[in-house]
Amino acid sequence: MISATPLAGYLLIAALLFAIGLAGALTRRNAILVLIGIELMLNAANLNLIAFWRFGEHPEALTGLMFAIFSIAVAAAEAAVGLGLVISIHRHLRTADLDQINRMKG
Amino acid sequence: MIEKADQIFVLLLHWLVGFLPASWQHVASTILCVATIVLLYPALFAIAVLLERKGLGRMQNRYGPNRVGPFGILQPVADGIKSLTKEDIVPFRADALVHFIAPLVLVVAVFMGFAVMPMGRNMVLVDMDASLLFFFAMGASTELSVFMAGWSSRNKYSLLGAMRAVAQMISYEVPLLLSSVVIVMMTGSLSLVKMVEAQNQYTWGLPHWYVFTPWGLAGFVMFVIASMAETNRSPFDLPEGESEIVAGYFTEYSGFKFALFFLGEYVGMFGIAGLGTTLFLGGWSAPLAALSVVPSWIWFFGKVMLWICFFIWVRGTLPRLRQDQLMNFAWKFVLPMTLVNLVVAALWRFMGEGLLRWIVCTAIVVVAYAAMGRVEMRRERLGPRSYRYAE
Amino acid sequence: MSFVFYVVAALTLAGALSAVLLKNLVHCALAVSIAFAGLALFFLQLDAEFVGFAQFLVYVGAVAILVVFAILLTRGSETPKKTEIFSRTWLTGLAVAGAIFAVPAWAVLQAAPWMIHTTEKPAVTVQEIGNALMGRYVLPLEIVALLLTAALIGAVIVAMHEKEGRNS
Numbered sequence: 001m002i003s004a005t006p007l008a009g010y011l012l013i014a015a016l017l018f019a020i021g022l023a024g025a026l027t028r029r030n031a032i033l034v035l036i037g038i039e040l041m042l043n044a045a046n047l048n049l050i051a052f053w054r055f056g057e058h059p060e061a062l063t064g065l066m067f068a069i070f071s072i073a074v075a076a077a078e079a080a081v082g083l084g085l086v087i088s089i090h091r092h093l094r095t096a097d098l099d100q101i102n103r104m105k106g
Numbered sequence: 107m108i109e110k111a112d113q114i115f116v117l118l119l120h121w122l123v124g125f126l127p128a129s130w131q132h133v134a135s136t137i138l139c140v141a142t143i144v145l146l147y148p149a150l151f152a153i154a155v156l157l158e159r160k161g162l163g164r165m166q167n168r169y170g171p172n173r174v175g176p177f178g179i180l181q182p183v184a185d186g187i188k189s190l191t192k193e194d195i196v197p198f199r200a201d202a203l204v205h206f207i208a209p210l211v212l213v214v215a216v217f218m219g220f221a222v223m224p225m226g227r228n229m230v231l232v233d234m235d236a237s238l239l240f241f242f243a244m245g246a247s248t249e250l251s252v253f254m255a256g257w258s259s260r261n262k263y264s265l266l267g268a269m270r271a272v273a274q275m276i277s278y279e280v281p282l283l284l285s286s287v288v289i290v291m292m293t294g295s296l297s298l299v300k301m302v303e304a305q306n307q308y309t310w311g312l313p314h315w316y317v318f319t320p321w322g323l324a325g326f327v328m329f330v331i332a333s334m335a336e337t338n339r340s341p342f343d344l345p346e347g348e349s350e351i352v353a354g355y356f357t358e359y360s361g362f363k364f365a366l367f368f369l370g371e372y373v374g375m376f377g378i379a380g381l382g383t384t385l386f387l388g389g390w391s392a393p394l395a396a397l398s399v400v401p402s403w404i405w406f407f408g409k410v411m412l413w414i415c416f417f418i419w420v421r422g423t424l425p426r427l428r429q430d431q432l433m434n435f436a437w438k439f440v441l442p443m444t445l446v447n448l449v450v451a452a453l454w455r456f457m458g459e460g461l462l463r464w465i466v467c468t469a470i471v472v473v474a475y476a477a478m479g480r481v482e483m484r485r486e487r488l489g490p491r492s493y494r495y496a497e
Numbered sequence: 498m499s500f501v502f503y504v505v506a507a508l509t510l511a512g513a514l515s516a517v518l519l520k521n522l523v524h525c526a527l528a529v530s531i532a533f534a535g536l537a538l539f540f541l542q543l544d545a546e547f548v549g550f551a552q553f554l555v556y557v558g559a560v561a562i563l564v565v566f567a568i569l570l571t572r573g574s575e576t577p578k579k580t581e582i583f584s585r586t587w588l589t590g591l592a593v594a595g596a597i598f599a600v601p602a603w604a605v606l607q608a609a610p611w612m613i614h615t616t617e618k619p620a621v622t623v624q625e626i627g628n629a630l631m632g633r634y635v636l637p638l639e640i641v642a643l644l645l646t647a648a649l650i651g652a653v654i655v656a657m658h659e660k661e662g663r664n665s
Contacts, residue, residue, distance in 0.1 A: 006502075010539070011605045013506050017513055017532075019598030024517035026590025027583050032522060032567055036529050039560060040513055043536050046552070054543040059619030062629050066637075068540075068548050069630075072555050073641045077648035079560045083567040084652035090571040099584060204527065235623045239550040243537075246558025250530060253565055257523055269569065272562055279558070296623050 010051035017044035031086045031096045035079065042075045112401045115142075116228050139231045143220050151372040152182035154411075158418045165422035189365035197260055197358050204258035209359070209366035211251035216374040218244040223380050224299050226390045226403030238296045241381055242283060245336070248374060249275045252345075255367070256355035267354025270429065271338060271345030277436040278335035278342075284444035285328040288321050288451040289385045298381075302389030311395040315388040320467040321451040324475070326386040328444050330416075333378040335436070337371065340421040344429060379413035380406070439478060446474045501542065509535030520582055522568045530561035544618050547626055 021040030028034060046068045053064025090096050110117065119138060123131045156171070156179060163170025171178035196202055222237035224230040234240065249272050256268020293301045307314045316322035335342040346354035356367045383389060387409050390402035427435070450467050457463035512532030516525045533556035540549035584590065630638050 008605050008608070009502060009506075010543070012602060013509065013539075015598055015601040015605065016510060017536075018601075019594045020510070020513045020517055022597055023591055023594035026593060027587040028517065029582060029584050030522060032564060032571065033517075033525060036516055036525060036564060039556075040516070040529065040532065043533065043552075043556070046548075047536060047539055050540055050543050050545050050548060054545065054619065059621070062621065062626065065545055065548060065621070065626065066629060066634050068545070069551065069626075070634075070637055070641055072548070072551055073645060076555050076560060077645050079563055080652040081648050081655065083563050084656035086567055087570050087656045096571045204524075234546060236547050236550055239547065239554065239623075243550045243553040243558065246554050247534075249562055250527070250557060250565075253562070254527065257565075257569075265569075269566075272566070276559070276562060294624065 007051055007055040010047060014044045014047040014051070017041075017047065029097050029099050031089065031098055031101070032083070034098065035082045035086070038082075039075060039079060042071060042078075046071050108399050112227055112403075114401070115226070115403065136231070143231070144217060147217070147220070147373050147376055148369060150376060150407075150411075151369055152186070154372055154375075154414050155185070155368075156182055157415065158421075161415070161418045162422050165419075186365070190362055192361040194361040194363060195358075199260040200358065201258040201260070204254050205358075206363075208251050208255035208258060209363045209370065211254065212248055212370040213366050213373070215244050215247040215251065216370050216377055219374075219377040220380070222298055223377070224302050224384060224389055225380070225406050226401070229390075229403060230299055233297065233299050236296045237298045238286060238290065238301075241298075241377070242279075242286075245374075245377070246279065248370070251370075252355050255359065259355075259358035261358050263351040263353075264355050264357045267345045267351050267357065270351075271355055274335055274338070274342060274345060274432060274436075277433060278332045278440070281328055281436065281440040281444045282332035282336055284441070285325040285332065285447065286381075286385055288325045288447055289316055291448070291451050291455065292316065298384050298389075302384055302391060305388040306391040308395035313388055313391055313393060313395070315386065315391075315393075317386040319454065320464065320471045321447050321454055322386060324443065324447045324450070324471045326382075328440055328447065329382050329386065331440055333382055334417065334420065335432070337375045337378055337417075339375070339417050341424040341427050342432060343421075343426060344432060375414065375417065376410060379410045379417075383409040383413060442478060443474065446470070505535055505538045505542065509539065523565065526561060526564045526568060529564070530557050533557050533561065544621075547621075547623050 018041050021037040021044060023037070024040065025034045025037030028037065049064045049068045049071065053059055053062075053068075056064065086096055089101060093101060095101065119135055122138065123135045126134050159181070160170040160178070171181040174180040174184045196205055219241045221231045222234060222240050224233075252271045252275070253268050256264040256266075256271070259265070289301060290296055293304045295301065305313065305315050312318075317326045334340075338345050344350075346356070351357075356364060359367055383406065390406040392398045392400060392402075392405055450470050453470070454463050454467050457466065509532050512528050512530075512535055516529035516532060519525050519528060534553065537549045537553040537556070540546075540552055
């Protein structure tokens with residue numbers, strides 16, 4: 001049963017989102033879908049950070065907020081480089097299917 | 107009396123809401139404001155379309171619409187009726203759901219931007235702390251709707267148009283944001299209301315608009331360029347270049363959905379013009395201290411319409427750019443200039459009052475523009491096109 | 498736990514689930530942008546205005562568009578065959594994800610409700626965030642700036658097409 005605190009609700013949503021993202025990253029075959037799953041996981045972590053900041057002892061210290069801002073910036077960089085890599089791999093191997101990209105040598 | 111005329115809409119709202127019980131007043135006033143915005147901008151859209159067709163007609167030595175009503179002023183009504191009664195065609199292979207949602211996303215996103223726009227003294231729907239960021243966040247979601255429209259049509263012209271549009275909007279969003287950052291640096295706030303208040307001061311009867319400072323003028327020029335590209339206006343209208351790709355991402359749209367796209371485009375134009383007015387041209391403040399007697403909302407909407415007229419003038423004057431020129435211009439000229447402008451604004455902030463900062467900042471801006479312009483111009487020989495596909 | 502919370506939660510989870518389950522990659526990208534927008538709404542509900550708008554701007558405005566571009570450039574916009582959607586080891590992946598969900602969920606539900614008392618809205622202005630970024634958090638800010646520059650250059654170099662005949 002979901003307890004009455006609002007924090008628990010946010011944490012459960014975040015956990016569920018993280019699990020969905022992880023499931024997507026582990027089960028899908030397309031490399032781009034794996035990246036989407038990773039983005040979802042990062043977002044779930046952000047939700048946790050903000051929820052703990054909001055319901056924590058010292059919201060005026062801004063720690064959780066700052067962590068979320070930096071996390072968004074890092075996630076953007078990660079997405080750009082990751083998608084660049086996917087495009088590069090596709091150019092070499094003509095596929096973005098992870099089950100076929102199993103050679104160390106291009 | 108002057109005060110009353112200035113605040114006429116605010117007073118009217120209070121008077122209307124006064125009839126309701128106290129607990130409903132807040133909700134009712136919000137609904138009334140939203141309804142006003144949603145009705146007002148389509149009306150302005152009709153005026154702007156007529157103005158554009160008439161004005162372009164004059165520039166091209168023809169009459170423009172002149173059949174419906176006196177001087178053709180009822181043409182927008184006729185257009186509206188026509189688009190409402192036309193058949194709504196969805197291509198057989200199209201992705202029906204995405205095809206249907208795309209224009210709705212566009213229209214909702216462009217209207218959301220007006221929630222934070224100060225359209226007159228005390229005339230703002232939500233005065234939030236991060237309103238500039240909110241406006242840009244809403245503007246960013248129009249890109250996704252453009253892509254949805256182009257991809258879901260299953261038409262290569264649509265897809266090409268959408269890819270062009272998205273690439274262009276992403277590229278010009280960076281300078282658009284950076285040229286607004288100087289204003290944030292100067293005001294020390296992301297709130298549009300505070301920005302207008304900071305510009306609503308006068309020395310010797312002249313206003314403190316940001317456009318009258320070296321960094322403000324430079325930022326203003328860059329903002330105008332980026333805003334034209336962001337709204338897909340000529341000379342940056344490659345996404346819908348008729349001579350190349352039919353009508354770009356809304357090739358496969360007809361009837362009411364096409365009208366929604368058309369509306370969204372123009373309302374987006376009003377939004378960006380309103381934002382530029384708020385950032386650089388003092389928002390609702392009067393251009394001379396003596397003219398402050400004229401109601402503030404007249405100034406705001408006057409400036410926005412002037413901005414639209416400028417867009418029309420540019421459309422009638424400049425030819426369309428090529429795709430590579432467009433991208434080069436964004437990344438190699440506009441973006442470095444906005445970055446230089448950030449440095450100039452920081453210098454201005456820390457050099458203190460006096461003539462010196464005017465000289466230094468103007469010098470930096472002028473030198474940077476001249477140098478960059480020269481370098482760019484010399485490199486810009488019209489050679490064979492070289493395309494690079496990410497294959 | 499208000500009504501709005503449940504609506505936003507349903508929206509976000511539906512977006513995330515369909516992003517993972519749908520066949521067509523472009524549909525996945527559009528669905529994940531719904532999930533991103535839902536998360537931005539969550540942030541707004543938690544009184545983190547600035548982060549919410551930043552989330553919207555970065556994820557819906559940039560990351561979703563990047564994903565869509567990558568899909569089109571890798572010719573992924575056609576619906577793949579049924580056998581090519583999920584990996585051969587999908588059952589293991591699903592089990593791992595389920596286990597990873599179960600542990601924090603169990604912990605959250607078992608935890609003592611120790612944070613009920615703070616319900617007043619924390620008054621954080623954008624100015625305070627800016628001051629913190631330029632003061633206490635200036636070093637992380639600089640590192641993030643460096644990281645973004647490196648990522649920009651790196652992404653361009655990785656994705657750039659080398660001309661035929663010149664090295665490699």
